[in-house]
Amino acid sequence: MNYNNLQDSGVKLLCTGFKDINCKLEILSLKNNCITEGGCHVLAAALNSNPSNLTELDLSENKLGNPGMKIILTLFENVQCRLEKLNLKNNCITEGGCHVLAAALKSNTSNLTELDLSENKQGDSGVTEISSLLRNSQILQILRLSDCSISEEGYKALSSALRSNPSHLIELDLTGNDPGESGVKQLSDLLQDPNYQLKTLRFLGPAADEGCQYVTGIVGKNPLLLRELNLRGHKLGDTGVWLLIQMQ
Template identity: 70%
Template sequence: MNYNNLQDSGVKLLCTGLKDINCKLEILSLKNNCITEGGCHVLAAALNSNPSNLTELDLSENKLGDSGVTEISSLLRNSQTIQILRLSDCSICEEGYKALSSALRSNPSHLIELDLTGNDPGESGVKQLSDLLQDPDCQLNTLRFLGPAADEGCKYVTGIVGK
């Protein structure tokens, strides 16, 4: 459902179906739909109320901000199935990174891919991610939080000096 300008009102309508006990949705991609904190609140509440088979959630290119990501973090605390979460270009700053890291430390075993490209982690956000990756229970295989050029630079340096 990418690029459909759903806005928060459209997400609210979609959530009516997500709450249905018969919902078997595995992948939900709502990239670039003008979703804000309010839409995140409704979405997280719907998905928390009905444990589903959702394994992948993409909310990239929406204006979620730290408040919206805090709502999505509540979903991560409860989910036993979400493996991939994409939140690139969502106006997330240090507080959002803190909420995500906290949620993943409390329920670390399922998420294997996290995309935060195009957000501004700030110094404390980078520290939160670093601390999370040091957790032996953390299962993240893929973490993206830099732009493509910086990511390539990190891969190059890692190849030379190791971890």
């Protein structure tokens, strides 16, 4: 039901079907439907009345804010909740919302394996809250935090949490943030840990990542860790120059 402008009133109508005992809905996607806190009340009540089949919920690009997210998180208080994937991308969630989220997911036997909080403005403080969740989670495998105003302090908190509990997270997306030199080094050191199981780490855009790999192949070092880069004597060609531009 993505991109349908349902708004809270439309969600209320839709939810009448979710309460039916015969409803076997497993995946619900309501991306970009102008849903607010009011719609969350109705949706959470409906899903809590019949929670055992839903495994994936996408509420990205709505207007939940911290209050709306808090209501949705009541789903995890239900022992019958089987939710494995939750997408809250671009929902005006801030540091306070991250505190509630971390507390909700740590205080129960959550089945959540995939969480997307991209394009929210939780900043370093919010990411520190999420890091506390990573220290204890035995389930979460995929975490997306792209464009979340995270700087070196947030990267340090994430790296510390992942180093203390390295065996579960397999994908981490941090594109669109500003790690700084120390943040890049934190992640680089983390990847050298033989106990770490991370298979996919994104902290640059696709074009910049390709450029970084290109330069690393030439000089043998990650250019993001260098203060000075000298490529004199190398035949870069137009393609090589273009890749360098993408790293800016």
